[in-house]
Amino acid sequence: MKIYFSIVLISLSFFGCKKDTAGMGSDFAYIGGEIINPIENTIILTSQDKTTDTIKLDGRNRFIYKIEDLKPGLYTFKHGSEFQLILLEPNDSLLFRLNTFDFDESLVYTGRGAKQNNFLLNEFLENEKTEKSIHKSRSLSPKDFSRKTDSVRQAQINKFKAFKNKHEVSKTFENLVLEHINYSYYASKETYPFRRTRQQVLEAFNSLPNDFYAYRKNVDYNDVDLKNFFAYKWFLKSNISNIALKKHMSHCANEDFKRGRSLCFNLDRLKFIDSLVSDSDLKEELLYHYTVKFLSTSENNEGISVVLQNYLDKTENEKGKKMIMKFADAIEKLAPGNRLPNLxxxxxxxxxxxxxxxxxxxxxxxxxxxxxxxxxxxxxxxxxxxxxxxxxxxxxxxxxxxxxxxxxxxxxxxxxxxxxxxxxxxxxxxxxxxxxxxxxxxxxxxxxxxxxxxxxxxxxxxxxxxxxxxxxx
Incomplete structure (x- = not known):
């Protein structure tokens, strides 16, 4: 029955594509599938330009949906609190089946566009393991750490080349894979100096060779095509924290460095976000992320007020302003000596x-x-x-x-x-x-x-x- 359902969906997609291509071009794609143990009766599909489609599941928890005027690139599909990125290109008929009890690991694509998306999905999952491995390697010397990250990057490139030799790939897909590999590598290098104590951070910075961050000349702080890409946002957060820390070290030499709670460092971080990131979505996400992080950890009420006002001065996002004020109010009400809210x-x-x-x-x-x-x-x-x-x-x-x-x-x-x-x-x-x-x-x-x-x-x-x-x- 499951195989039959996939055949039906693929057939619908094929004949729909054939008919539409003859009459009106091919700027569309189909997406369909089945959700096992659904959390709700809808799937939310969002494009990079924030166009959102709500797709309803039928009585058997299945769906098929045609996207008109398709803009090729990354899309996000969300079900409940879980989400995943997919690549959609003209004439794709992408199908998937997943079990919400094991969301990412159960997700498998079939249909036109499936091979590329299965490769991407595997890379996303592998990246989580790679990140943990890199994190454990930060005690290595800069030379050995670079050797390890270079090796990981080359292995990823070789894996992609082998895939490309076996399958026809689009230029959009190739660019995405290479950007994912590169920005994962950049983020790994950016995280290197962050150790526990100020002395260890200073030692790490002072031991870095001049070419340790040579790749920085190639980065773009406002790549709208990658704004939903985990590796890209991981890089932005790591890089901005890194350059803010270097600035912080130059004018707060006597401060005992506590990354999350340092007022001076966090103000530097917000300042660099404001000066480097111009895309409104990326800028707001980063400003909000680090402001909430400081408010969550700081025990300095005066510092909280300063960082809060700094955020409000830099953002133009009215929704973000309301959310951050709510968060600050909640933090105040949860101070020691109070009781939990009545919920x-x-x-x-x-x-x-x-x-x-x-x-x-x-x-x-x-x-x-x-x-x-x-x-x-x-x-x-x-x-x-x-x-x-x-x-x-x-x-x-x-x-x-x-x-x-x-x-x-x-x-x-x-x-x-x-x-x-x-x-x-x-x-x-x-x-x-x-x-x-x-x-x-x-x-x-x-x-x-x-x-x-x-x-x-x-x-x-x-x-x-x-x-x-x-x-x-």
């Missing part, structure tokens, strides 16, 4: 409860999302160990996804069970009130249900010390 959580027997009523004694609250599976696993393993060491502490874990809980239920059932596990009844409103950023955000509350720390992290070296200090009072 509802739901257990996996579908019982709704007030969050403050499930707090028992000293409580730790963490959050997770299906979008960050590695974090989910690491977080829950850590909690399992902490429960053994601190049986007197209540550990609560909350899924924050904005869709039905079936996938979260499946993920928990397969790994850890449902004890003290909840999801948010009103995810959008509740995540705003709890100012959940980053995903590692952790709350510690005392026996009186009062906030002791609203922005710690169970992976911090100081976390258990915070917990012991509270338990020993």
């Amino acid at each position: 509802e959580i739901v257990d996996y027997q579908n019982n709704t409860k007030q969050i403050n009523k499930v707090l028992k004694g000293t409580t730790v609250i963490t959050f997770w999302s299906n979008m960050y599976y590695d974090h989910f696993m690491e977080n829950h393993r850590k909690i399992r160990n902490l429960k053994k060491k601190y049986p007197e502490v209540t550990f609560i874990s909350i899924n924050i996804d904005n869709h039905n809980p079936n996938k979260a239920m499946h993920t928990l059932r397969s790994n850890f069970g449902f004890n003290n596990e909840y999801f948010l009844k009103t995810p959008i409103e509740s995540t705003e009130k709890l100012a959940i950023h980053p995903m590692t955000k952790t709350f510690i509350l005392d026996k009186n249900k009062t906030i002791v720390n609203s922005n710690t992290n169970i992976f911090y070296g100081s976390f258990e010390g915070q917990l012991l200090g509270l338990l020993n009072n």
